Amino acid sequence: MPLDVIGAGVGRTGTYSLKLAIxxxxxxPSHHMEEVILNMPRQLPLWQAxxxxxxxxxxxxxxxxxxVDWPTAGFHRELYAANPTARFILTHRSxxxxxxxxxxxxxxxxxNVDAAPEPMRPWLEMTIAVIAKTGFPLGLDRDGLCAAFEAHIATVKATIPASQLLVYQVKEGWEPLCAFLGVPVPEGPFPRTNDRSEFWDKVSAAA
Known part of the structure; x- marks a missing residue:
């Protein structure tokens, strides 16, 4: 099954809300880092490869x-090459x-990978490698991270044809997303989830 919708936005840009919306x-179903955590024996070796x-x-x-989300966002170039007709969504924020x-x-x-429980370390090492590949190696300060964030956005825009790319903030809600995907706007609010406390709850599932 080829990918039809690919999120190029990095973690903490509303990717979990986008997953639920899709x-x-x-x-x-939409892949997300949570899928790796919940299916570690199968997913982790594939991502390590x-x-x-x-x-x-x-x-x-x-x-x-x-x-959507990492690890996918770290491979947007490769995934565009493998899925040249897919639609890409670049979630962002300030x-x-x-x-x-x-x-x-x-x-x-x-x-803090060295302080993590041993069973978590292979997953964390893969995650570190993917995030570094995306332009965010360990050791960056505030200015370095903000610059890398802007650089990632620019790289995605330069890689994916504009006709196949939605540059999107989840606070915009259903309308621009549904227009891009060619589906009706559903009733009810757009999903809002994965605040910082929820993030740590999900991480604990990997331990």
Whole structure:
């Protein structure tokens, strides 16, 4: 099953809300880092191979017509080459607000890999490698992270044709997303989820 909808936005840009929205629109199930955490024996070796340059996209995304968040966002170039007709969604927010969220969640987690429980370390090492590949190696300060965030946005815009790319903030809600995907706007509010406390709850599932 080829990917039809691919999220190029990095973590902490509303990717979990986007995952839920895609699923609600009937275009999922959507892959997300949570899928790796919940299916570690199968998913982790596949992503470790992808980091090493031996990706099996068909196996990774088996059963998933959509994918958002890391690790996917770190491979937007490769995934565009493999899925040239897919539609891409670049979630974003202000660099400053993203920094505050990212530095207190994902970056904090991966910066303390040595203190993590042993079973978590292979997953964390893969995550560190994917995030570094995306332009966010360990050791960056506030200015470095904000600059890398803006650079990622520019890289995605330069890689994906504008006709196949939605540059999107989840606070915009259903209308621009549904217009881009060609589906009706559903009743009810847009999903809002995965605040910082929820992030740590999900991480604990990997331990």
């Amino acid at each position: 699923n609600q629109l009937g275009l999922g 992808a980091v090493a340059g031996n990706a099996d996209w068909q196996a990774i995304y088996d059963g998933y017509p959509a994918a 660099a400053e607000s993203w920094y505050e969220s990212f530095s207190s969640t994902i970056y904090k987690l991966i910066s």
